[in-house]
Amino acid sequence: MRQFTYERATSAASAAAAVADNGNAKFIAGGTNLLDLMKLEIETPTHLIDVNGLGLDKIEATEKGGLKIGALVRNTDLAADERVRRDYGVLTRALVAGASGQLRNKATTAGNLLQRTRCPYFYDTNQPCNKRQPGSGCSAIGGVTRQLGIVGVSDQCIATHPSDMAVAMRALDATVETVKSDGVTRSIPIADFHRLPGDTPHIETALDQGEIITAVTLPPPVAGRHVYRKVRDRASYAFALVSVAAIVRPDGTGRVALGGVAHKPWRVEAAEADMPNGAATVMRKLLDGARTTEENEFKVTLAERTLAGILEETKG
Amino acid sequence: MRFDTPATNNPIDQMKVVGQAITRIDGPRKVTGTATYAYEWHDASLKAAYGYPVGAAIAKGRISSMDVQAARQAPGVLAVVTAESAGKLGKGSLNTATLMGGPEIQHYHQAIAVVVAETFEQARSAAQLIKVDYVEAPGAFDLAAEMENAVKPESGDPDSAAGDFGPAFEAAAVKLDERYTTPDQSHAMMEPHASLAVWNGDELTLWTSNQMIAWNRAQIAATLGMEEDKIHIMSPFIGGGFGSKLFLRSDALLAALGAKAAGRPVKLALPRPFLMNNTTHRPATIQRIRIGAGQDGRITAIGHESWSGDLPGGGPEAAVMQTRLLYAGQHRMTAMRLATLDLPEGNAMRAPGEAPGLMALEIAMDEMAEKLGIDPVEFRIINDTQVDPEKPEKQFSHRQFVECLRLGAERFGWERRNPTPGSVRDGRWLVGMGVASAFRNNLVMKSGARVRLDREGVVTVETDMTDIGTGTYTIIAQTAAEMMGLTVDKVAVNLGDTRFPVSAGSGGQWGANSSTAGVYAACVALREKIAQKLGFNSTDVTFADGEIRSGNRAISLAQAAGDDGITAEDTIEYGDVSEEKQQSTFGAHFVEVGIDAYTAEIRVRRMLGVAAAGRILNPITARSQMIGAMTMGVGGAFMEELAVDKRRGFFVNHDLAGYEVPVHADIHDQEVIFLDETDPYSSPMKAKGVGELGLCGVAAALANAVHNATGVRVRNYPVTLDKIIRDLPRIG
Ligand SMILES: Cc1cc2nc3c(=O)[nH]c(=O)nc-3n(C[C@H](O)[C@H](O)[C@H](O)COP(=O)(O)OP(=O)(O)OC[C@H]3O[C@@H](n4cnc5c(N)ncnc54)[C@H](O)[C@@H]3O)c2cc1C
Numbered sequence A: 001m002r003q004f005t006y007e008r009a010t011s012a013a014s015a016a017a018a019v020a021d022n023g024n025a026k027f028i029a030g031g032t033n034l035l036d037l038m039k040l041e042i043e044t045p046t047h048l049i050d051v052n053g054l055g056l057d058k059i060e061a062t063e064k065g066g067l068k069i070g071a072l073v074r075n076t077d078l079a080a081d082e083r084v085r086r087d088y089g090v091l092t093r094a095l096v097a098g099a100s101g102q103l104r105n106k107a108t109t110a111g112n113l114l115q116r117t118r119c120p121y122f123y124d125t126n127q128p129c130n131k132r133q134p135g136s137g138c139s140a141i142g143g144v145t146r147q148l149g150i151v152g153v154s155d156q157c158i159a160t161h162p163s164d165m166a167v168a169m170r171a172l173d174a175t176v177e178t179v180k181s182d183g184v185t186r187s188i189p190i191a192d193f194h195r196l197p198g199d200t201p202h203i204e205t206a207l208d209q210g211e212i213i214t215a216v217t218l219p220p221p222v223a224g225r226h227v228y229r230k231v232r233d234r235a236s237y238a239f240a241l242v243s244v245a246a247i248v249r250p251d252g253t254g255r256v257a258l259g260g261v262a263h264k265p266w267r268v269e270a271a272e273a274d275m276p277n278g279a280a281t282v283m284r285k286l287l288d289g290a291r292t293t294e295e296n297e298f299k300v301t302l303a304e305r306t307l308a309g310i311l312e313e314t315k316g
Numbered sequence B: 001m002r003f004d005t006p007a008t009n010n011p012i013d014q015m016k017v018v019g020q021a022i023t024r025i026d027g028p029r030k031v032t033g034t035a036t037y038a039y040e041w042h043d044a045s046l047k048a049a050y051g052y053p054v055g056a057a058i059a060k061g062r063i064s065s066m067d068v069q070a071a072r073q074a075p076g077v078l079a080v081v082t083a084e085s086a087g088k089l090g091k092g093s094l095n096t097a098t099l100m101g102g103p104e105i106q107h108y109h110q111a112i113a114v115v116v117a118e119t120f121e122q123a124r125s126a127a128q129l130i131k132v133d134y135v136e137a138p139g140a141f142d143l144a145a146e147m148e149n150a151v152k153p154e155s156g157d158p159d160s161a162a163g164d165f166g167p168a169f170e171a172a173a174v175k176l177d178e179r180y181t182t183p184d185q186s187h188a189m190m191e192p193h194a195s196l197a198v199w200n201g202d203e204l205t206l207w208t209s210n211q212m213i214a215w216n217r218a219q220i221a222a223t224l225g226m227e228e229d230k231i232h233i234m235s236p237f238i239g240g241g242f243g244s245k246l247f248l249r250s251d252a253l254l255a256a257l258g259a260k261a262a263g264r265p266v267k268l269a270l271p272r273p274f275l276m277n278n279t280t281h282r283p284a285t286i287q288r289i290r291i292g293a294g295q296d297g298r299i300t301a302i303g304h305e306s307w308s309g310d311l312p313g314g315g316p317e318a319a320v321m322q323t324r325l326l327y328a329g330q331h332r333m334t335a336m337r338l339a340t341l342d343l344p345e346g347n348a349m350r351a352p353g354e355a356p357g358l359m360a361l362e363i364a365m366d367e368m369a370e371k372l373g374i375d376p377v378e379f380r381i382i383n384d385t386q387v388d389p390e391k392p393e394k395q396f397s398h399r400q401f402v403e404c405l406r407l408g409a410e411r412f413g414w415e416r417r418n419p420t421p422g423s424v425r426d427g428r429w430l431v432g433m434g435v436a437s438a439f440r441n442n443l444v445m446k447s448g449a450r451v452r453l454d455r456e457g458v459v460t461v462e463t464d465m466t467d468i469g470t471g472t473y474t475i476i477a478q479t480a481a482e483m484m485g486l487t488v489d490k491v492a493v494n495l496g497d498t499r500f501p502v503s504a505g506s507g508g509q510w511g512a513n514s515s516t517a518g519v520y521a522a523c524v525a526l527r528e529k530i531a532q533k534l535g536f537n538s539t540d541v542t543f544a545d546g547e548i549r550s551g552n553r554a555i556s557l558a559q560a561a562g563d564d565g566i567t568a569e570d571t572i573e574y575g576d577v578s579e580e581k582q583q584s585t586f587g588a589h590f591v592e593v594g595i596d597a598y599t600a601e602i603r604v605r606r607m608l609g610v611a612a613a614g615r616i617l618n619p620i621t622a623r624s625q626m627i628g629a630m631t632m633g634v635g636g637a638f639m640e641e642l643a644v645d646k647r648r649g650f651f652v653n654h655d656l657a658g659y660e661v662p663v664h665a666d667i668h669d670q671e672v673i674f675l676d677e678t679d680p681y682s683s684p685m686k687a688k689g690v691g692e693l694g695l696c697g698v699a700a701a702l703a704n705a706v707h708n709a710t711g712v713r714v715r716n717y718p719v720t721l722d723k724i725i726r727d728l729p730r731i732g
C-alpha cells in the first residue's frame, strides 16, 4: 500500500471536484474493495476522499412510486428495508447472497456497483493484465478461466463483474444518479452504467473522473415472483459461477438478468419474450454469441438449467 | 523407558481422567485472546521491527538484476536482505528448494528478499519498490505431460509386489482398470507461517509457529550455519499446520536474517498468497488402479500405481501405501513414479499418502462393487484381512475394520440406500449415499517429558511437544493427572519450547499417542522418586486423590514434594514391539449428499465417521479431530484445488477467495463413533492416532455418493458441478 492523504468530503459536488482535479484521488466508502486493492497495489491512489459523511445513507420513496437509495446505504440496511423486501424481493435476495454479514455491514450501494473484478490474474501484480495495466496483455486468456466471462468478452479481457446486487438492479431497470464536479447531475440507466471490456477493459463504467454516485433509483415495483439464484461450489461466501435474477409473472412472462457471465450484469430484453417458451429458448438469445473456454463452457448449460429451475419453481 | 513388550495393566487403565470428556484446558486462554501466537508477541521491550517478504515473479530462471535502492531509502526501512547480502546460507535436509532464492529461481514466489521497517505498512510498501529483472527458463508444470518422463524414486519403497499380479489380473472374472486424478492442494490453515526472531550476540531466539520444533532447530542451524545449542525456539500455540509447519519455512529464516541485518528483533508473517506458492503443498497425483476379483467378490489381484511431481530432489506423494495393507488379494503390486516439475515444493499435507490414495482406491472399490453387483459395504467386508497381505506371517496388532463398517452401516441407515444410481429424489434434490474405508498407519515416535511435583501438590509437565489446535495440552494433563492420582486442575502443562525434553512433535497422527506415552514414562519415574523419597516400596504404592498410599499409610503429594519439589524426566523409546505387528488405524465413512437437479450444485446432507483407533484419550478432542478431518474431506471432494497455470508455472488461486475450503453453511450433520478399543502394541497408553484417519476416505465416500445420487462417475477431483451437469437428466 502506498502512502496516501485523506480527507472527509463536505458535499458531493466538492468531493467530485477534488477527485476531478486529481487523477490520483479516489472516493472511499465502505473500503471493503478499495482497501484490499490498495494493499496489493492494484489501486494506488495518493489521496482518499471519504464520502461516508455526506448524508447519502437514506432510502426514500420517489414521486413516481419507486425508491431512491442513497449511495452510502449499507448493503445490510438495503437488504433489510421493509419496502425493498416487500416490493423488490430480487434485490434483497441478491444482497444477502453476497459476501458475508460483516462485509455487508460496511459495503455501500455505490461501492458495490463499482467493485472490481475477481479475475485471479488481476490480483497478481506479477502477471500481465490489460485491466490493471493497459496494454500489458491478458493472462487469463489461455490460462485459468473457470470463473471468467462467456459473453461480451473481448480479446483484451474476459473478466466478469462480480456483484450480485447489480444483477438484481439490472433486472429492476435501476438508474444511477451522479453529480459531476461542476455540479451537473446525470441519471445513467444501469444498462449503460457498466461497459463491456472491448479494447479498454480498464474503463469499466460510464462515470467520468470525479463523477460521484449519489443514489440509485428504482422505478415502481415490478409485479411477479422475485427470485435470485446464485450458483457456486460452496454453499456460502463465494462469488457466483452463474447467478440469475428473475421476475416471473404468473403467465410465465417476466425479466431475467445474469451474473457471473460477463463484464457487466447481463440482460437482453429481447430474450425475455421467450420466457413462457422455456429456459433453452431464452438462453439461445440471452447468450447469443457466447465465447467460452474449455474450462467455463459449462456456464452456458448452468445458466440454462438454473433458469429452468426458476421457471419450474415459479409456475402457477 | 523402552517399550519393547506389549503393554500390560498400568495406571492409565483406571481411566478416571484419561478417556474422560474433559474440555480443553487451554480453551479459556484461546477465547480470551491470551493464548499468544507467534506473531502476537507484542512485548514492548523487544521493540520489534516488521519484515515483509518479496517473492519471485517467475517460476524458473535467474535474477539478472535487482535494484533495492528505492526500498532501502523508503520511509522507516531498516534493512533489506537478499541472497546476495545474506551471506552463505545452507539448506536444511527437509527443504527441497532453498528458502532464499537468487540468483537462481526454483519456483514461483520463492523468497528473494526481505524488507525490514519500523512498521508493517512501511515494510510492505517498501517491498513493492524492489525492482527485479529475470531471465526466464522453460520449466515443466504439467504432471500429465511429464508422466512419461517420470522415474522410480531413489528412496522410500517405491515398488512392491507379491504373487504374480499380471496374469492373475488378466485371468480375473471381473476386472477394473481405471485412472483417477487428485489435484494440488494447499494446507490453507487459519494462521499463516509467522515468526519473531531476536538475536542476542550469536544466539537466536525464535517465536514461531511450527509443529516440530526440534526438527526446526536442526534445520535452522543447518541453514544459518549455527550450533543448535545457540538456538532457542518457542512455539506454544499454533493456529493449524496440517503438515505445512513440519518444516522450517521462509518466515523463520527471513525473520532471522532481517533481525540480524537490522540489529533489531523482527517479526514476519507470510502474506496469504505465499502460503500457496512459497510454502509446500500436497502434490497432484495421477493414479491407475486395477482390481481383479472372482464372481464371489474376492479380490484376486490388486494393483495401484501413482504418478506425482516435485522439484528436483523432492519426493513422491505416497498414494499407494494403503493399498498394500487394506484389502486381501493374493496377487498384488504397487508403484510410485516421480516426475520433475518446477512448481512449488510438494510435501506432507493432512494425511499425506493415504488421503489422496484413498480418494482413488475407494472410488475404484465402489466401481468394482457395482460391477460385481455386491453392496459396497459387503464387498469391503469380504476382502478384509487380519494379516499384512504382502507378509501373511505378520498380523495386525488390532484390526476392527469390519466392525467399523458394520456398525456404521447400521447407525447410518445404509440399508435405505437405493443401489440404483439416480433413483432417489427429495424435492429438487437428487439424493445419494456413499461409503468408503478409512485407513492410516499408526506411527510411533520417541518422545520425552519432564514432570515436577511442587509443594502445592501441582504437577507441571514440560515437553517440546506442540499443540496445533489438536488438544495436546488437555490429553497431556489428563495423562499426568491419571498417573499421579490428581485432577486435571492440579496439572500445569508447558509445551513448545526447545528448553524442554524433545518430544514426538505433531505430525503423521503420531503426536497424541507418542507424546502422552512420553509423559507416562516421566510420570513413572516421578512415582518412583516420590516413593523412594518417602521410603515406600514403589511396587505397592497407589496414587489417588492427591495422595500417595501404601498399606495404611497415606501422604499428600504436596507434603511429599517438600519445599524443593521433586522432578523426573524420561523418554519413551520403542523397541521391536512396534515392528512385530502391523499397527494401523481403521474406520469407515458414510455420507449422504444432495445434488440440485437443475444446477448440479453438490451439498452434503449428513456424515458419519466410525473409527477404531486404539484408546480414545479424550472423546471431545478426538471428536473435534474427526469432524475437522471430515470437513477437510468435504473440501477435498468438492472444492479444494490449486489451479495450475501451465504456461507460467504457478498456482493461480493463491488466496482464500480463490482457494475454497468448506464454510459453515457446507457442514450440517456430522456424527462420530469410536469403537471401544485398546491396542497394547502401540504404547503404554494403548492409543493410536485418529486425526488423520478422520480424513482418509471421506472424499471418496462423497464422490461415491454423488455417483449414487446421479449415476455420474467423476474420477477427477474435485467433484464439481461442471463435471456432472451435462450428464444430469434433462429438464424442462
Ligand atoms: C471477501 C469478500 C467477499 C465478497 N463477496 C461478494 C459477493 O459474493 N457478492 C458481491 O456482490 N460482492 C462481494 N464482495 C464485494 C463487496 O460487495 C464490495 O467490496 C462492496 O460492495 C464494496 O463497497 P464499499 O462501500 O466497501 O466500496 P469501497 O471499497 O469503499 O469502494 C469501491 C469503489 O467504489 C468507489 N466509490 C465508492 N463510493 C463511491 C461513490 N459514492 N461515488 C463514486 N465512486 C465511489 C471507490 O472509489 C472504489 O473505487 C465481497 C468482498 C469481499 C472482500
Ligand code: SF4
Pocket (backbone or CB within 6 Å): A117, A119, A120, A121, A122, A128, A129, A130, A131, A132, A137, A138, A139, A140, A141, A148, A156, A157, A158, A159, A201
Ligand atoms: S481477463 Fe481481464 S482482468 Fe483478467 S487478466 Fe485478462 S485483462 Fe486482466
